[in-house]
Amino acid sequence: MMTPPDELETVIWDFNGTIVDDLDLVVRSVNVQMAKRGLSALTRKTYREVFRFPVEAYYREIGLDLEVESMADVSAEFFGLYVPGLMACLLHAGVLDALTRFRKSGMRQFVLSAMEEQLLLRTIDHLGIADFFDAVYGLAHLEADSKLSRGRQLLADCRIHHETTLLIGDTDHDAEVADELGLSAVLVAHGHQNEERLRATGCAVFGTLQQATNALAAP
Numbered sequence: 001m002m003t004p005p006d007e008l009e010t011v012i013w014d015f016n017g018t019i020v021d022d023l024d025l026v027v028r029s030v031n032v033q034m035a036k037r038g039l040s041a042l043t044r045k046t047y048r049e050v051f052r053f054p055v056e057a058y059y060r061e062i063g064l065d066l067e068v069e070s071m072a073d074v075s076a077e078f079f080g081l082y083v084p085g086l087m088a089c090l091l092h093a094g095v096l097d098a099l100t101r102f103r104k105s106g107m108r109q110f111v112l113s114a115m116e117e118q119l120l121l122r123t124i125d126h127l128g129i130a131d132f133f134d135a136v137y138g139l140a141h142l143e144a145d146s147k148l149s150r151g152r153q154l155l156a157d158c159r160i161h162h163e164t165t166l167l168i169g170d171t172d173h174d175a176e177v178a179d180e181l182g183l184s185a186v187l188v189a190h191g192h193q194n195e196e197r198l199r200a201t202g203c204a205v206f207g208t209l210q211q212a213t214n215a216l217a218a219p
Contacts, residue, residue, distance in 0.1 A: 008216065010160050011102050012151075012183070013133075014169035015113035015120060017191025018209075020127065022082075022089045023047075026192070029081035030062075033074070039063045048194040053114065053173035083119065087126050092190055094209035099132040101213060111136040112154055112167070112177070114147045134158065147173075151181050168212065175201035186212050 016022055023044065031041045042050075042062065052058050056071045064074060102109055109132055113120050117138030124130050137154045139147065154160065162182040167174060170191025175198075178185035186204045189195035198205045206212040 007164055008105075008107060008166055009164035010108045010110070010166070012110045012112050012154070012160075012165060012167045014167070014171070014174050015111050015115060015124075015138075017170040018168060018174075018188060019091060019095050019111070019129075020086075020089050020123065021092045021190075022086065023192060025082060025085045025089055028085075029078055032081050033064075033077060034062070037064065045194075048192060049197070051171070051192050053171065055114075079116075079119075086119075086123055091127060091129070092188075092209055094213060096129070098209055098213040099129060103132060108134050108158075108160075110134055110154060110158065110160075111138075112147055112151050113138045114173075115139065148177050148180055151177050155181060166216070168209075170198075172197055172201050175203045178203075186216070188212055 013019055027042055027044055027047050030047070034041055039062065050058060050061050055075070056066060059071070059074060060066055066074070099109065111120070111124065111133055113136075115123075115138045117136070117140065120138035121130075121136055124133070124136060130136075135154065135158055137147075137150045139150060155162070165183050167178040167181075167183050167185040168188065169175070169178075169185065170188050171193045175185050175187060186206065187198040187201065188206050188209050189198050190208060195205060195207070204212075204215070206215065
């Protein structure tokens with residue numbers, strides 16, 4: 001994996017688990033689905049050990065039969081459980097400080113997320129952080145598959161220079177996306193995957209966003 005650039009001009013943020021702390025809400029929502037199907041509940045620990053993209057693969061691993069149910073139906077069910085609690089979720093510690101420090105340094109900031117885009121925009125606006133971002137890119141559906149194609153669109157639309165751009169995320173998919181796009185990445189182990197899994201990517205991994213921001217030496 002590429003190391004963070006010495007001269008940073010652009011930061012691309014993942015959203016769920018990186019900016020917004022929705023881990024407990026996700027686990028609660030998934031466990032309602034598990035109980036409905038007679039499957040064992042997940043703990044925070046087991047969830048962070050198994051969650052991955054595409055989400056379809058993760059659902060299969062935890063026991064859902066997607067030969068019988070469609071991913072579209074499972075996703076719609078999940079979001080029916082998840083969305084009502086989303087606006088009660090808070091920013092992760094250190095997010096506002098990082099956004100402010102990067103902005104004061106003159107960096108452009110973007111969001112690239114596997115969340116459906118209109119829901120993503122509403123949530124960012126509700127959290128009061130919309131003004132920090134030059135653009136927000138999400139998906140056109142609820143199935144949370146790869147955000148790679150949207151990442152390519154983001155780079156092209158906003159004329160982002162690969163060599164001076166950093167992606168900040170909380171999953172190995174963020175590392176994969178950064179690698180495919182030719183970007184540097186740092187991962188924060190406060191979200192949807194545990195530190196062990198993140199370190200396996202070869203990216204720089206930090207326990208908190210404050211640690212990551214300080215290591216990047218943003219003024």
